[in-house]
Structure formats: structure tokens, C-alpha cells
């Protein structure tokens with residue numbers, strides 16, 4: 001069920017050999033945070049690196065200018081194993097999700113295979129797929145819709161966190177926007193002639209906070225006011241807020257949307273406003289587990305002496321557009337330690353760890369484990385077949 005140990009050792013050693021270059025690349029991306037769909041420099045640097053190590057690179061795949069696909073071919077036609085790389089940053093807090101590490105681990109895996117082997121000694125191919133806009137744009141969904149994953153047999157990536165866990169669930173999301181329409185008036189001389197849309201949006205937040213007690217424990221509702229008014233001496237005539245409605249099941253996300261809409265309508269009625277609730281057509285789906293691929297990945301972590309950590313159960317779950325990939329084909333999304341215990345993602349502290357020596361160690365381990373797992377799947381048709389069976393039998397969670 002696994003590739004030749006000598007072959008795996010050669011690829012792992014090649015990751016060590018290029019680790020310095022990979023870290024330089026990781027720090028460069030970290031120091032130049034680019035937002036969703038605007039990852040121009042990161043995409044340029046990553047593709048240049050892959051080309052240098054023998055991969056055949058296609059830029060702008062799937063109609064997304066900052067997406068790419070780098071292919072390392074094998075002996076004849078066969079399955080394609082995709083290693084996904086993310087490289088977008090967060091607004092205001094930079095690489096606080098550590099996507100610079102995801103990018104260089106993924107690209108490092110492909111580059112090491114290319115540099116060590118030139119051509120794969122079996123049928124099929126490894127593809128490194130550069131997937132823009134994980135934070136907010138669901139780039140992977142756009143790439144799937146454009147057919148970029150049509151020929152992919154199995155897909156994998158790593159994500160940094162405060163511990164190494166091959167499997168952790170993620171939540172589905174419906175992204176929703178509530179707008180309130182009132183009437184402007186002088187806030188001092190004629191306030192009774194106004195209809196206050198800010199009161200409506202505050203009412204919505206309060207209604208949602210009261211609602212939480214009656215929600216399932218896996219549900220998460222969180223939002224921000226994106227427009228709260230123009231100036232303090234004008235009764236706000238227009239306000240808007242954006243929320244994510246999350247749960248382990250997409251069906252329950254729809255139930256949350258139904259309740260959210262009722263809360264917005266209630267807040268509008270209470271203040272005399274009109275409301276409009278619209279949701280993003282792209283729904284994030286929860287990750288579907290693949291025990292066969294997860295098992296191969298975990299064994300490769302042991303092989304390189306970077307074993308899993310026990311999950312301390314202190315943190316909840318996030319979401320990823322990789323969930324949608326996992327609902328279409330066998331996929332894993334393991335977490336690799338790049339910070340000490342207890343450091344939350346999307347924090348300034350995590351952004352600092354994403355450029356630390358610990359991040360380098362995690363990035364190198366991630367690149368090795370991704371590369372070795374891809375080789376295992378191509379070397380053993382049985383392993384890939386079993387991953388396909390896991391996928392067919394697995395709980396969808398949608």
C-alpha cells in the first residue's frame with residue numbers, strides 16, 4: 001500500500017535540500033500579504049520556483065489569473081493526484097492564517113518530486129494546483145466549476161495550526177447580508193421624522209444573540225456591521241451587516257438562514273424599516289473524511305518523525321473551500337503544527353508564528369508528508385481504489 005522506501009527517502013531528502021529556498025519564499029509571501037484573487041506576486045514566485053525544479057506550469061487556469069497548475073508527469077497515462085496550495089492573506093492582519101506555509105509546503109512537495117525524480121517511475125501524474133482566494137472567495141469552487149479538478153483522482157493540502165492533527169472536522173457556511181432601509185432626517189431638530197436603520201441592525205444583532213441559546217452547539221453565527229450610517233447628525237437611512245452562518249451540516253445552515261431572515265424581518269418591523277436579506281450563492285461544505293488517505297498521511301508523518309499531536313479539544317472548528325473539494329473527490333486537509341499550543345488562527349500572534357522557525361519545521365514536514373502520500377497513492381492502485389471506496393461510502397454531511 002505504499003511506495004518504495006528508497007524512493008520516498010530520496011524525495012524527503014530533496015525537500016531538506018530545498019528547504020532554505022522554500023523558507024525564503026515563505027517569508028517573501030508573508031512579507032507581501034495579498035488579498036483574495038490579487039495574489040499576483042505570490043503566484044509569480046511560486047510558479048517560477050516550480051518551473052525551476054522541473055514542473056510543467058500552466059498559469060491562470062480555470063479563468064482565475066492567480067491560479068496555476070504545475071504537473072510532474074509519470075510513465076504514461078494514469079491518475080492525477082493534486083496537491084493544493086493557498087497563498088491569500090487576510091485584510092488588516094496579513095498572513096494570520098499562515099497560507100504562506102500552505103503555499104510553500106504544497107509547492108515544496110511538487111518541486112521535490114520533480115527535482116528528485118524528474119519523471120515519476122509509475123503511470124499518472126502529480127499536480128500542484130494553486131488555488132486563490134480561500135479567505136472569502138471560495139477559489140477552489142470556481143476552479144472546480146471551471147473543470148480544473150475534473151481529471152483529479154485525489155486531492156490533498158496541509159494547513160498550519162497550533163498542533164498536528166490529520167483529521168479535524170470543518171463547518172459548512174452560508175454567507176448572508178442583511179440591509180435595512182430607513183429614512184434620513186436631522187438627528188437633533190427632526191429626529192421623529194426619521195426612520196433609524198442603525199437601530200434595526202442593532203436589533204438584529206440582539207435578536208441573534210438571544211437566539212444562540214436555542215441553537216445546536218455546532219452552530220456559529222458571527223457578523224460585522226459594514227455600514228452603520230454616514231454622520232452622527234443624520235438619522236441613518238441605510239445600514240448593512242454581513243454574517244457567516246456555520247454548522248457541521250449544510251442542512252442546518254439553511255435552518256439558520258431561515259431563522260436569521262425572521263430575525264432581520266423582526267428588527268425591521270420593530271423600527272419601521274424595510275429589510276433585504278441576500279445570501280452568497282456559494283455555500284461552503286464541511287470536509288468529508290477519507291480514512292485511507294488520512295492513514296497514509298499519518299504513517300508518512302511517523303516515517304519522517306513528525307508525529308500527530310493529541311487534540312486538546314480546546315478549539316472549535318473553522319471552514320474551508322477544501323470542504324467542497326472533499327465532497328467531489330477523495331481529499332484530505334491535515335493540520336500541521338506551526339505554533340505552540342493554544343494560539344488562535346486569524347490572530348496577530350498566529351501571523352507572527354507563521355514566519356517563525358516552527359513554521360519552517362512544519363512547512364518542511366508538510367511538504368514531505370504531502371509528497372510521500374502522493375507517491376503512495378500513485379505507486380499503489382489498491383490504495384487509490386480504497387480511497388475511492390472511502391469517498392463513496394463516507395458521510396456527506398451536507
Ligand SMILES: [Zn+2]
Pocket residue numbers: 097135345346
Ligand atoms: Zn483562515
Ligand SMILES: [Zn+2]
Pocket residue numbers: 097098099134159
Ligand atoms: Zn486558512
